[in-house]
Amino acid sequence: MKERLYRITDRLVSYARRKSPWILHMDTGGCNGCSIELFAVLTPRFDIERFGGVSKANPRHTDILLIDGAVTKKIRPRLRRIYEQTPEPKVVIAVGACAISKGIFHDAYNIDGPLDEVMPVDVYVPGCPPKPEAILQGVLKALKLWESRYTV
Template sequence: MLDKLINWSRVKSPWICHLNTGGCNGCDIEVVASLTPRFDLERFGILIKGTPRHADVLVATGAMTRQIWTRARRIYDQTPEPKFVLAVGSCACSGGVFRGCYNVLGGIDTVMPVNVYVPGCPPRPDAIIFGVLKLLSSLDPKIAKLVEELERKGYGKDIEVKGLTDHGSRKRD
């Protein structure tokens, strides 16, 4: 019962800390854009926190540069358990277009374990939200079902899921 409650709270309140490891800003502004009225991450209970101490999810963007990787690693260590890492953008997944440059180590996963990869250059804010959902789907079977459906149908119109957010399935015109 208590486990269930804790699990529920973790699903409902994933606070994120945004970490730029040397990207081109494209993904960064899309992460910030996903906070703004059009996408509004707060409806999932997500808040962006400036300090890794308060965060549950590290959202890392950009290829890992040689100058910053020690600090990135320290930030990862400072985040309290349970923690997750979301690699947003192709650079964060693998180094992307900068792979092979002398000052780039590669993707985020060269320095810290990554839970979910969100490819795209940059991914749409929707895709970032989907990445977060994908991450949460490992905690909550209800979201897992939704994610599966989204993946299967791809871009479709008739997906109906209730109870994901407490706004119900209110449809807009």
Template sequence: MTLSPSFKRSLWVFHFNTGSCNGCDIEIVATITPRYDPERFGVRLVGSPKHADVLLVTGPVTKKMAPRLRRVYEQMPSPKVVMCIGSCGQSGGVFYDSYNLDGPVDDVIPVDVYVPGCPPRPEAIIYGVVTALTKLERIERGEE
């Protein structure tokens, strides 16, 4: 699979909240502001998973959101990268023992990049997106 040069420099990101407290969502909004300027890396937030290259997932996966998350993941074109933002998506966080959780994100869909924190700083989110870009380049070279 060959990635076009424009693809390498313009990652389109779709954000999906699976039941978080919105702390990570606020940090994602802060990340896309001119202060941090993720567009210098070609990162753009899009409104449809059908146009996205990277899926940002925040929060632990509730039972109601698990099938929706799978559907969004399946709608994304390949190659795609999934980023799990925040501690809740990785382990359940403060909600780890809740009756309504299906588990962390990687129990529902495969995760490529983890960005830890509660909530993670915008710099960490940008670093995660840059890591996702290098992962896509490794996929192109056939290393993964």
């Protein structure tokens, strides 16, 4: 009986969490292009709140990390700290060519990326910058992954 109750509450919590992912967005040395497309995702035409997503700036409250930009030398330790502060289960999305492969800045002297050398990345959204629709799709993929990680 007790076991069954636990199972039901687990499923309830999992459902509730899937409908309310909190997202942290961080720019790590890109050109802002991805950042403004990310902001467009929050606003009425694309509207991520249809899926319950809310932009939150505190890593300790965050479920999904949306990170763009080739990682600069100065930001790298901070980025690692933000990753460590985020509670499990978490999903990391790399947005844009810079975060995936350093993109156009691949041979610049102050770049210490790409993102998957700093933290494990789950979803890659390519493009320079990716269109808001692509970012939205990336978030939806991340949500599925996140749910599978949470379900006991």
